[in-house]
Amino acid sequence: MRLSWLLSLPAVLTVASAIAIEKRDADFLSVRTKMHKDMSGRRGDPKDKYFHESVFHPHYDGRFADHQLGYRERKQALSNLIQTYLATMSDIGVETWLMHGTLLGWWWNRKILPWDSDSDVQVSESSIHYLASYYNMTVFHYKTPRIPEGRDYMMEINPHYSNREQTDKLNVIDARWVDTTSGLFIDITTARYNSTHPSGEGMLSCKDGHEYRDTYIFPLRETFFEGTPAKIPFAYKEVLEAEYKQKALTLVDFEGHHFDEDKLEWIPVNKKYIADAKNKADEKKAKAQEEQKKEKLAQDKKAEEQKNQGQQALSEPGKQAPVAPEQQPETNQAEPPKPDGPQVVKQPTKADQLPPPEQQNVDAQKAKEEEARIATLKAGEEERKVKEAAEREQEQERQGGKR
Ligand SMILES: *[C@@H]1O[C@H](CO)[C@@H](O)[C@H](O)[C@H]1NC(C)=O
Numbered sequence: 234m235r236l237s238w239l240l241s242l243p244a245v246l247t248v249a250s251a252i253a254i255e256k257r258d259a260d261f262l263s264v265r266t267k268m269h270k271d272m273s274g275r276r277g278d279p280k281d282k283y284f285h286e287s288v289f290h291p292h293y294d295g296r297f298a299d300h301q302l303g304y305r306e307r308k309q310a311l312s313n314l315i316q317t318y319l320a321t322m323s324d325i326g327v328e329t330w331l332m333h334g335t336l337l338g339w340w341w342n343r344k345i346l347p348w349d350s351d352s353d354v355q356v357s358e359s360s361i362h363y364l365a366s367y368y369n370m371t372v373f374h375y376k377t378p379r380i381p382e383g384r385d386y387m388m389e390i391n392p393h394y395s396n397r398e399q400t401d402k403l404n405v406i407d408a409r410w411v412d413t414t415s416g417l418f419i420d421i422t423t424a425r426y427n428s429t430h431p432s433g434e435g436m437l438s439c440k441d442g443h444e445y446r447d448t449y450i451f452p453l454r455e456t457f458f459e460g461t462p463a464k465i466p467f468a469y470k471e472v473l474e475a476e477y478k479q480k481a482l483t484l485v486d487f488e489g490h491h492f493d494e495d496k497l498e499w500i501p502v503n504k505k506y507i508a509d510a511k512n513k514a515d516e517k518k519a520k521a522q523e524e525q526k527k528e529k530l531a532q533d534k535k536a537e538e539q540k541n542q543g544q545q546a547l548s549e550p551g552k553q554a555p556v557a558p559e560q561q562p563e564t565n566q567a568e569p570p571k572p573d574g575p576q577v578v579k580q581p582t583k584a585d586q587l588p589p590p591e592q593q594n595v596d597a598q599k600a601k602e603e604e605a606r607i608a609t610l611k612a613g614e615e616e617r618k619v620k621e622a623a624e625r626e627q628e629q630e631r632q633g634g635k636r
């Protein structure tokens with residue numbers, strides 16, 4: 234019994250190693266993080282296709298996510314995605330530049346177009362070799378003021394990158410930079426010199442069919458994107474016009490957004506987007522109001538206590554606990570009373586609430602919310618007005634919803 238098992242062992246090993254040698258993708262189990270089920274659409278994909286998009290959306294990696302993000306969440310995740318990508322490539326010395334919709338976003342306001350759900354970059358052929366040789370499946374952990382919870386980003390190189398031919402239609406994406414939390418990713422394509430191009434020397438071809446004369450791409454220009462150093466093609470305007478037509482560079486109403494030339498922001502005009510943004514604003518407002526209500530309650534309680542001081546024993550520990558610090562008896566006060574009065578003291582300050590300076594170029598909607606909220610915090614009078622307005626809005630919305 235035992236012997237026969239031992240004898241069959243070499244056979245088992247042979248089978249196992251044969252499976253390992255077979256060229257395959259990095260499957261769910263080899264990279265899984267928190268998900269229980271693989272949501273990539275691999276089963277429907279042709280055998281030779283390396284990257285699999287998810288079953289729920291083509292711009293999510295189904296190994297890492299099972300749902301789409303909301304408008305704001307996605308915007309933030311995409312911003313973090315490109316920032317971490319650009320920073321990493323700069324660190325490891327990989328030449329990369331913005332392309333396609335990402336370059337168009339740069340053209341307008343140096344930011345990702347808010348209706349986009351992916352980003353596009355290109356690399357040179359030597360860069361993709363380098364990445365494939367040293368960084369395939371490398372996970373980079375980022376914990377920054379912008380990503381306080383910490384996130385892992387993975388560099389994955391398509392083994393078919395070594396096939397330079399445009400006929401390899403299943404593998405036009407040479408690599409991906411994947412957010413292993415949201416499943417969002419950046420498509421990385423290679424611009425390769427094409428020695429057989431009919432237009433002669435200096436032509437670059439990508440497997441996705443895009444072609445450029447190298448003088449349009451190089452020398453790359455240095456710029457910023459999403460607040461991070463980035464590079465763009467030398468003749469970015471011509472490149473954009475060739476891909477999107479002149480109109481895309483001037484049309485200020487697009488994809489349910491309007492470009493606000495003062496704020497340099499694409500503002501959603503589409504109802505769905507507004508509702509999304511508004512819900513968040515309402516949440517914030519409600520929170521601020523809740524804080525103030527608590528504050529008032531504490532004050533009322535204190536006043537009540539002072540009124541009853543004659544009859545009630547103040548030494549009762551339960552009564553003293555909720556007293557706000559600024560209203561404690563003068564005797565043990567460490568700080569002088571603030572000139573703004575007690576109302577403001579307990580509120581979170583503006584500085585507490587604001588993101589770090591480099592992140593302050595928040596979209597206009599957010600800026601508006603911020604203003605509204607700060608106003609709310611400033612004075613009880615204004616707060617009441619805002620509250621009433623919010624209630625009116627909600628009422629209108631309710632009525633609108635009924636229709
Ligand atoms: C990268 O690693 C994955 C997972 O091991 C593998 O499937 C893929 O072929 C590798 N890519 C390259 C370029 O070697």
Ligand SMILES: *[C@@H]1O[C@H](CO)[C@@H](O)[C@H](O)[C@H]1NC(C)=O
Binds near residue numbers: 425428429430444
């Ligand atoms: C070179 O350019 C020609 C013409 O566009 C194209 O058919 C061919 O696929 C390109 N070759 C490579 C390696 O990209």
